[in-house]
Amino acid sequence: MTDTELDAALLGWHRDPAAQQGLDAHIRRLGEPHRSIIFAEARGLGAGAAVFRSGRAPNPAAVAVARAVLIQRLERPLVGLSETGQRVGETHHRAKLTEADIEQILALHAAGLGYRRIAAKLDDIAGGISRGTVRDVIKLRRRCVTAVRFRRG
Secondary structure, X not given: OOHHHHHHHXXXXXXXXXXXXXXXXXHHHOOOOHHHHHHHHHHHHHHOOOOOXXXXXXXXXXXXXXXXXXXXXXXXXXXXXXXXXXXXXXXXXXXOOOHHHHHXXXXXXXXXXXXXXXXXXXXXOOOOOOHHHHHHHHOOOOOOOOOOEEXXX
16 A cells, blocks of 8 residues: 555545544554554645644654554455354465365366375475365365455454
């Protein structure tokens, strides 16, 4: 996210926070003094001038840090969560297979290939996968939980 994109998002958030609940949630999770600085930045963008609570401009370095923290939060990848709030799918920290790999395994099985042949075809995966892993994917012992909601990782 660039500075101009952040400025546009903050301006839209200042005008209607309810319309941009995702950004609002990230801003509200920022710690102090970052949250206050971002609030002041948004007010300043909305007013078209620098408007600050204390009447004086904050340290430019503090503004830069607060903006960088917010951009870092906004650019974190989405993580899939199960109904119980646990990471699932390829966003799980121990996941070796991507969603594309799972689809490929299921398609090859539907085409009539056996577990060993499917495992041999997927040797491009780091470390390879075993016949047992292919079996567990097909019999829904692995990757059987789907993501019901997402959050920033």
